[in-house]
Amino acid sequence: MNKAPKVLAFDVFGTVVDWHGSIAAEVARLGLPVDPDAFATAWRQGYRPAMARVRSGELPWTKIDVLKTFQIHSLSENQIQHLNLVWHRLNPWPEAVEGLHQLKSQFTIVTLSNGNMGLLANMAKNAGLPWDLILSAEVFRHYKPDPETYLGVADIFNLSSEEVMLVAAHKDDLEAAHACGLQTAFIERPLEFGKNHLRNDLHVEQFTNYHAKDFLDLARQLGASDPEQH
Structure with missing residues (x-):
């Protein structure tokens, strides 16, 4: 475990x-x-x-x-x-902001994206995303799935790789993080490519530690309480 x-x-x-x-x-x-x-x-x-x-x-x-x-x-x-x-100006998924707040009540939550810092900051401001820290490929001068991105997060917080969990809807991203020793959580986003291109890759994989329908489901699985209850 x-x-x-x-x-x-x-x-x-x-x-x-x-x-x-x-x-x-x-x-x-x-x-x-x-x-x-x-x-x-x-x-x-x-x-x-x-x-x-x-x-x-x-x-x-x-x-x-x-x-x-x-x-x-x-x-x-x-x-x-x-x-x-x-x-x-991209819109968050319907439960994303609430789920992030729940997860933030127990964990440090950061971005790890191939988008640049200015883009991610503007997006967070526009969508109300409550990040503790914005990290991106721009920080590490490497794009995912290069190992430098995943291991860079652990290095910034002076943690072991297994103390960091990548949360993603993309299995290639998660598989690369798993190979670097990170924990992984897959989030189902069946409509990512639109209603005309429903995803058919939502099955459970061995390289994921958690498999969740959405962020609220992940928060429940991780035991992250609703911050409004405190």
């Missing part, structure tokens, strides 16, 4: 915030001549190859905001800039 973690490190995009639903809603609000769901999917797909080029050394370190530009010619320059920064 693993001892209780001291720090919970959260993947953010898809785990804490609904990137697909938020982007699709923004596109619909702007009345763009594109399918909102297709637009959200295509935008997200553009990030992975760009991040791989940074990790391989082909590109110097680049903030995620400028890794990809999506050209929309029917908008003004100011509107394009506003849309490009939609990542800063």
